[in-house]
Amino acid sequence: MKKICAILFVVMATIAAVAVSGAAERPRLFLDGVSAYNRGAYHEAVSAFQAVAGSGICNEKLFYNLGNACLKQGKIGYAILWYERAFRLDPHDPDLLFNLDYARSLTRDMKEEKVNPFIGVFFFWKDMLGDAAVRWTAIFLNLCFWGLLTAQAIRRKRVFPFARYCILGVALVFLVTACHDYYVTLHVKTAVILPAEVPVRSGLADDATELFVLHEGTTVGIEKEKSGYSRIRFSRGKIGWIKNDALEII
Amino acid sequence: MMKKLVFMLFCILMFPAVLSAFEITADVDRREIEPGESVMLSLTVRGGEPEMDLSVVRDFRVVPRGTSSSLQIINGEVSREKTFNYLLVPLKDGVLTIPALEVEFKGRTYSTGEISITVAEGAPREARNGLPPLSVAAALSERNPYEGEQVVYTFTLQSRAQYANARFQKPRFSGFTVKEIGQKEPYRTRVKGQEVTMTELRYLLIPLKSGTITIEPALLECDVATGKRSRRTSPFDSLFPESFLGRSTFQHRVFRTDPLTVHVKPLPRDTARPDFSGLVGSFTMKTMLERDTVNVGDSTTLTVTIEGRGNVMDAGEPTVEIPDAFKLYTDVPQEEIRLSEDGIKGSKTFRFALVATREGSYAIAPFRMSYFDPTTETCRVLASEPLSVTVGKAAEEDASAVFESPPGDEGTRGPRKSVEFTGRDILPLKEDLDALEHRRSLRHYQFAFLLILPCLLYGIVKILLAVRRKNADAGSRMVRRAHGALKMAERRVGRDEEFFSCLRRALLSIILSHAGLQGEVLTYDETEAILLGGGYPAETAKNAAELMKNIESARYGGRVVDETLKKKLLDDTQRMVRSLTR
Numbered sequence: 088m089k090k091i092c093a094i095l096f097v098v099m100a101t102i103a104a105v106a107v108s109g110a111a112e113r114p115r116l117f118l119d120g121v122s123a124y125n126r127g128a129y130h131e132a133v134s135a136f137q138a139v140a141g142s143g144i145c146n147e148k149l150f151y152n153l154g155n156a157c158l159k160q161g162k163i164g165y166a167i168l169w170y171e172r173a174f175r176l177d178p179h180d181p182d183l184l185f186n187l188d189y190a191r192s193l194t195r196d197m198k199e200e201k202v203n204p205f206i207g208v209f210f211f212w213k214d215m216l217g218d219a220a221v222r223w224t225a226i227f228l229n230l231c232f233w234g235l236l237t238a239q240a241i242r243r244k245r246v247f248p249f250a251r252y253c254i255l256g257v258a259l260v261f262l263v264t265a266c267h268d269y270y271v272t273l274h275v276k277t278a279v280i281l282p283a284e285v286p287v288r289s290g291l292a293d294d295a296t297e298l299f300v301l302h303e304g305t306t307v308g309i310e311k312e313k314s315g316y317s318r319i320r321f322s323r324g325k326i327g328w329i330k331n332d333a334l335e336i337i
Numbered sequence: 338m339m340k341k342l343v344f345m346l347f348c349i350l351m352f353p354a355v356l357s358a359f360e361i362t363a364d365v366d367r368r369e370i371e372p373g374e375s376v377m378l379s380l381t382v383r384g385g386e387p388e389m390d391l392s393v394v395r396d397f398r399v400v401p402r403g404t405s406s407s408l409q410i411i412n413g414e415v416s417r418e419k420t421f422n423y424l425l426v427p428l429k430d431g432v433l434t435i436p437a438l439e440v441e442f443k444g445r446t447y448s449t450g451e452i453s454i455t456v457a458e459g460a461p462r463e464a465r466n467g468l469p470p471l472s473v474a475a476a477l478s479e480r481n482p483y484e485g486e487q488v489v490y491t492f493t494l495q496s497r498a499q500y501a502n503a504r505f506q507k508p509r510f511s512g513f514t515v516k517e518i519g520q521k522e523p524y525r526t527r528v529k530g531q532e533v534t535m536t537e538l539r540y541l542l543i544p545l546k547s548g549t550i551t552i553e554p555a556l557l558e559c560d561v562a563t564g565k566r567s568r569r570t571s572p573f574d575s576l577f578p579e580s581f582l583g584r585s586t587f588q589h590r591v592f593r594t595d596p597l598t599v600h601v602k603p604l605p606r607d608t609a610r611p612d613f614s615g616l617v618g619s620f621t622m623k624t625m626l627e628r629d630t631v632n633v634g635d636s637t638t639l640t641v642t643i644e645g646r647g648n649v650m651d652a653g654e655p656t657v658e659i660p661d662a663f664k665l666y667t668d669v670p671q672e673e674i675r676l677s678e679d680g681i682k683g684s685k686t687f688r689f690a691l692v693a694t695r696e697g698s699y700a701i702a703p704f705r706m707s708y709f710d711p712t713t714e715t716c717r718v719l720a721s722e723p724l725s726v727t728v729g730k731a732a733e734e735d736a737s738a739v740f741e742s743p744p745g746d747e748g749t750r751g752p753r754k755s756v757e758f759t760g761r762d763i764l765p766l767k768e769d770l771d772a773l774e775h776r777r778s779l780r781h782y783q784f785a786f787l788l789i790l791p792c793l794l795y796g797i798v799k800i801l802l803a804v805r806r807k808n809a810d811a812g813s814r815m816v817r818r819a820h821g822a823l824k825m826a827e828r829r830v831g832r833d834e835e836f837f838s839c840l841r842r843a844l845l846s847i848i849l850s851h852a853g854l855q856g857e858v859l860t861y862d863e864t865e866a867i868l869l870g871g872g873y874p875a876e877t878a879k880n881a882a883e884l885m886k887n888i889e890s891a892r893y894g895g896r897v898v899d900e901t902l903k904k905k906l907l908d909d910t911q912r913m914v915r916s917l918t919r
Contacts, residue, residue, distance in 0.1 A: 113773050114773060117770065117772065121766055121768050124766055125766075127665070127666070127667040139773065143775065144773055144774075144775050145775055145776050145778075146771075146772050146774055146775065146776050147776065148767040148769070148771065149772045149773070151766075152766045152767060152772065155763055155765075155766055156766075158669075158763055159669065159763075176778075182764040182767070185763070185764050186763040186764055189761065189762075189763050190763075218778075219778065219779065222779050222784055223779075225788070226784070226787045226788060229788050229791060230791045232791075233791035233792055233794065233795045234791065236795055237794065237795045237798050240795070240798055240799055240802060241798065241802065262788070265784065269781045269784065272781075273781065283514070284514070284515070286509065289391075289399065289401055290390055290391055290392040290399070291390055291392050292392030294392070294395070294509075295391070295392050295399070296398060296399055296400060296401075296506070297506075297507075297509055313388075
């Protein structure tokens with residue numbers, strides 16, 4: 088029994104030591120990346136930031152820095168990929184929006200599908216608040232609605248009936264928006280083209296007919312994956328197959 | 338009749354996929370074709386919609402030509418049929434094969450039969466008879482380029498007949514970087530004594546590696562006017578040209594160029610030197626220092642511009658050795674690339690900001706960069722001119738001078754203008770360590786749990802309340818009944834039967850409420866026992882039993898009860914109910 092306890096203690100101590108050393112390593116790597124970026128060694132900066140991101144850190148500022156380093160390195164595709172990842176975490180950062188716009192201006196393929204402006208008008212709260220705020224608002228309003236119902240059940244008397252229905256209405260709007268966001272996150276995959284030029288083909292083979300060509304930094308929708316290829320959708324009617332290594336999902 | 342139709346429609350809409358077995362067949366419109374002709378392949382699928390994959394067809398270029406669907410109801414059985422059409426353009430002459438095409442559907446594999454197509458050898462039929470109405474050709478500006486040297490690929494369409502709905506499919510250009518130069522303005526010329534229109538499309542190719550590369554045929558699909566539609570002639574025919582009347586018949590044709598072989602030569606050995614930039618072509622280098630005299634803390638910009646014909650966009654950043662007295666900041670290089678008929682021309686500009694940190698005179702050593710010139714087949718060197726910078730003391734008074742407003746009237750400053758960007762760059766890094774905080778987003782299952790939680794809590798509260806009320810209900814209901822009966826007794830003083838009945842019910846109910854029971858009958862002993870069990874003194878229990886006895890004897894005794902007794906019983910019952918109500 089004592090032996091088992093000793094072994095368990097050693098294993099747990101080792102795990103804790105590795106975790107602590109990993110956590111201590113990150114600031115050093117991050118500062119190395121910043122320093123490399125500031126002296127123009129962008130390749131080193133990318134490696135350092137990627138090492139931090141690879142350790143499981145998901146942070147919009149880290150992704151923004153990776154986007155900057157990739158852009159300075161001339162890798163527009165990777166830059167847009169990291170900026171888009173940062174954008175998903177913080178869609179309101181003005182620095183990020185500025186740099187993302189700049190990176191997009193360097194791409195060669197013009198976006199063919201325009202977002203319906205009415206969607207922005209009717210679902211203004213989505214752009215205004217961001218995904219996290221919409222979700223927490225839905226949870227809070229839902230809590231208020233059920234709280235009022237519970238108070239009514241305890242007091243055996245109607246409690247703020249009008250306010251309750253108003254809260255229910257607004258909660259449903261936020262709930263539907265949050266569910267839509269989750270659906271998009273889980274099922275609608277978007278990817279960025281990484282090589283300078285990629286042929287989009289009609290089938291799953293290198294010698295299948297080339298339908299059109301996309302360039303680095305272009306964002307496409309992923310419809311399905313099969314045998315190392317992805318069926319992408321660039322715009323209405325522009326669909327085809329691309330090798331998986333030519334793109335990366337945001 | 339209407340109901341049957343609606344029912345059939347419902348069945349068709351609801352159960353389209355399950356009513357017929359899966360089947361796939363392949364068919365072609367012709368088995369023997371001339372060079373330059375194509376075959377239409379139709380794949381017909383019944384009972385499902387599988388994913389079609391024609392990557393196994395190697396002898397033909399496959400061009401999708403759309404799909405068509407149909408629905409059939411035969412003897413009440415519904416079957417859905419979908420046809421996938423493909424245009425197959427032969428890539429060589431002889432007997433070509435369309436292999437068996439396999440599709441997977443619901444875990445099973447189905448396949449079509451193999452089809453052989455014979456393509457006659459030799460030149461196309463029209464070419465054998467003289468100048469064809471349409472012909473295509475491809476050519477390269479250089480068949481033996483060096484690796485990285487730009488080559489112009491020209492596709493030429495020679496036409497002397499009308500054509501419509503042209504679709505061009507360029508080769509894949511594997512092994513090259515490709516840029517489209519564009520279409521040259523069509524021009525007319527004479528070939529074999531006949532006037533023809535020449536249309537040219539050009540692509541700029543840069544070989545990525547040395548070796549032999551084959552550029553596959555380019556395809557042009559179009560409808561070619563072949564003859565005239567037979568119709569009755571009329572006296573007005575001579576007034577209008579054939580095309581105006583639309584009397585020409587069109588035939589769909591596919592033309593392909595011959596494949597081209599390119600022998601890409603490797604770069605010579607002397608390009609292995611460390612200062613080789615990777616540029617192939619003809620280039621010049623210019624260097625310029627913004628200011629050669631600066632103060633400590635001031636900056637000056639060193640500009641290096643590489644200009645010329647060739648892959649100038651691939652130019653790497655020159656290695657500039659700056660004295661220690663300067664800090665160096667590199668800007669994003671700017672490219673100005675122009676694509677002309679000769680290939681890529683342009684410039685790439687590198688800018689370095691030098692910030693002086695110490696006083697003194699400093700020289701910036703010349704830096705070198707070499708490139709390969711394929712015209713002379715030699716490696717040439719670009720070298721910068723020697724530059725020098727003098728750094729003076731920091732000018733402290735500058736700070737106050739900078740913010741002085743310019744003299745003169747407000748009106749002389751000129752009209753206001755919108756602020757425009759004068760340079761392009763990205764905003765800097767975010768250097769704070771909060772970039773290392775892991776952002777946890779709310780997962781969908783956590784979100785669902787947090788939504789359901791208040792609902793569950795509400796349900797639990799409702800259940801608890803229901804249980805509590807169920808336990809408390811019998812007692813409280815009996816208390817309510819006791820008070821109700823008492824009020825009724827006060828109103829029914831004139832009617833003996835009802836009055837005594839109400840008094841009895843009031844007393845009985847208040848006593849039963851202490852036992853948490855409902856009922857209509859209670860013995861005197863039970864009355865005493867309940868109240869004693871409820872913690873009341875023995876005297877109260879005895880009084881209650883006595884009161885019950887008095888009420889029942891007044892009710893069932895058969896004698897006339899006077900008003901005084903009735904009043905006394907009512908008062909006693911009211912007191913007892915009040916004292917027994919908790």
